Amino acid sequence: MTEGFHPALPDMPSPPAVRGWNRLRAPLGYQDQWRRLMEAALELDLGPDDLAHAGLDPLASARDWKPATVALYTKVARYGGLQMPQPRTPEPDPVTLDLRELTRVRGEAPEHLRTVAWCAIALGWPGTVGQFRSLRRDQVTATTRRLLVSTDDGDWAVPGALTAWHAWEEVRNRFPALESSPWVLPALRRGPGPTSHVGGKLSTQALQVTFTKHAVRTALQLQASAAPSQTATAESLASHYARLSYDSYRRLVLSSGVEPVAPRGAVRAERAVRRAARQAD
DSSP states (O other): OOSOOOOOOTTSOOOOHHHHHHTSOOOTTOHHHHHHHHHHHHHTTOOHHHHHHHTTHHHHHHHTOOHHHHHHHHHHHHHTTOOOOOOOOOOOSSSOOOOGGGGOOOOOOHHHHHHHHHHHHHTTSOOOHHHHHTOBGGGEEEOSSEEEEEETTEEEEEETOHHHHHHHHHHHTTSHHHHTOOBSSBOSSOOSSTTOOTTSBOOHHHHHHHHHHHHHHHHHHHHHHOOGGGHHHHHHHHHHHTTOOHHHHHHHHHHTTOOOSSSTTHHHHHHHHHHHHHHHO
């Protein structure tokens, strides 16, 4: 995976930050996350030696990373050979949260409807970002009562997602590039990459950003539209939505007892279910 990270000897200066990073090879399967970790470090002129000594706290402060993000990039750094302790990925807090507002159709903007469909499907098929990124339209079938998601790992019935799915399908079919796209969550505009195009496969980072924007916008809409008698409830829900990432959304779905569709997060989901049961007693 890597040619190996060797920290500087005591009393010896570390190499310049850029040279230090160029000596390392990105861990297989985590090239994008490694690149973003390196870019964040170089913005602060920090090399691998600096991170191995100080951890990711400087980067987390500069980038306002959530604890789950720090845990992810620490894992990536360790895979790349940097010696640092692995923080425990935090459990969802709160353990339960009403996520239905994120699946409510509030307009016809393609970006809004794409994310609403994603959230609605994830309530019954809580795939990872990578799984949703690669989910094809021919793997999703709409019946009169529910969606059916079929993958190499099995088949899942997803109730409650038909309205969001049909709204997204209706709008995307107005645009030839989206109508012909094989992806459930296609790109709506060209990105920076040379192969990026409308209807193409979204990057993992683009999907995560899309979800965060949707959660924040939903929080603002809840605050603006709440009736006086519901202000406190709306404010509480909005405050959680404003800090929500898709990884946290998925863990909350799993903690509600929905069957995992990938090994990632399954153990934490079981812990969360037990924790919720203890709190209910």
